[in-house]
Amino acid sequence: MINAYTVENGQMLLREGVTDDVALRRAVWIDLLNPSQAEERAVQDALRIEVPTREEMQEIESSSRLYKEGEDLFLTANFLYGMEAGEFGSTAITYVLTGTTLVTVRYATPKAFPMFAARCQKVPALLSSADGVMLHLFEQIVDRLADILERLGLDMDRASSEAFRAARKGLKANQRDDSLKSALVTLGQVGEITTRGSETLLGLSRILTFIGAEKGTAIRKENQPTIKTLVRDVRSLVEHANFLNNRANFLLDAVLGIINVEQNSIIKTFTVVSVALMPPTLIASIYGMNFQHMPELEWSFGYPLAIMLMIATAVLPVLYFKRKGWL
Structure with a gap:
């Protein structure tokens, strides 16, 4: 599916399923979601670029994920998605940045994408340039990850309270077991999500380092401060994710210790x-x-x-x- 975003008369205009060369060239942001071969060819012919296939996006070596062809940048990283549905995972997303257009290729929908599209509807100025769209989209992803990490911290506080309350108070055996089981499940999810979130932050860090060192015309000079701000935000989130991961491991050991004490008492x-x-x-x-x-x-x-x-x-x-x- 092709979603082409542009600004006309001060308003954001979204064209869905468009394959016309003129409309694609005028778009500031082209979002390809589960694109067919025909849709990929339409974008390639209109912008004279080579859209990476899904198999190419899965390659993990740095030279296959971050590279430059002429003046066009090809940036690929894994991003966390599916938190709302409870079936979270990581998906590779490619950003192709030309002088006038940003093309995103993805096969899943992190919430940051529809949130950013909604922001563009209210503030069309976010679509003023292709590199600006990409950086603002990165800002939305970072803000979303910050919200997720904050929620994980609250989940850990709740799991910790339930586990230690079950150990202190004389609850019935089934109630105590339910509390400890719930704490184990929560801590396991926290560990998995923080790991995938760290993977997203690592990918963003590599992209920002790559484009920060770019001397071409793809990134305008006035957007360099935004890159520096994103680098600081990503670094702080990496530190917070590591803190949460270490805390989750500590609490997991504590809960397992409580379970071992209970089992030893029974034995x-x-x-x-x-x-x-x-x-x-x-x-x-x-x-x-x-x-x-x-x-x-x-x-x-x-x-x-x-x-x-x-x-x-x-x-x-x-x-x-x-x-x-x-x-």
Whole structure:
């Protein structure tokens, strides 16, 4: 699908599915979402560029992701998407920057894209130049990542509170297990999202370094301060993502430690019960033997004596364990 954005009479104009050469050349931003071969050819013929295929976008070497052909820049990085649907992942997005047009090629929709399109509807000046569109789009992505990291921090606070509250208070076993399980799931998601967010920030950092060193005409001089601001913002988010990741690992170890303590307590209880029942079992086994000459069988008080002996041998180990502080 082709979405072509331009400004006419001070208003943003969006043309969907356009393949006309003139309309494509006039567009400031061409957004290709799951493009067909015909759509790719239309953009290539109109702008005289080579649109990377999906397979080429998946290549990980730097020379295949960041390069220049003539005066056109080809920039590819992985970006986080799908947070709202709960099925998050990373997708490669390519930015092709020519002197007059920005072409984005993507096969998923990070929320920053529709948010930026909505901003352009309100502030058409954001579409004043191709390099400005790209940098403003990067700003939207960085703002979106900042919001995600803030939400992850709140999720970790909630998971931490639930886990330690379950450990402190005398909750029922099923309630405690549910709290610990919820904390584990939350911390696992935090670790996965921060990892993918760090991947996005790493890709942005490489792109900004590449275009910051670019001496051609693709990036106008007046946009250089924006690049420096983005570099600082990305660096701060990388540090915050690393902090969240380290904190998630610490909390994960703490929750697993709580679970281990609970399991050890259960195992200790079973061990004490097993030890306490061993002497009564031995006594019952002895008097269960079928020897002919067993004097105790003829005693009138033999049965109650055996019962009392089994009770005593079961209680004594328990009292001993309590005295040692093992219970």
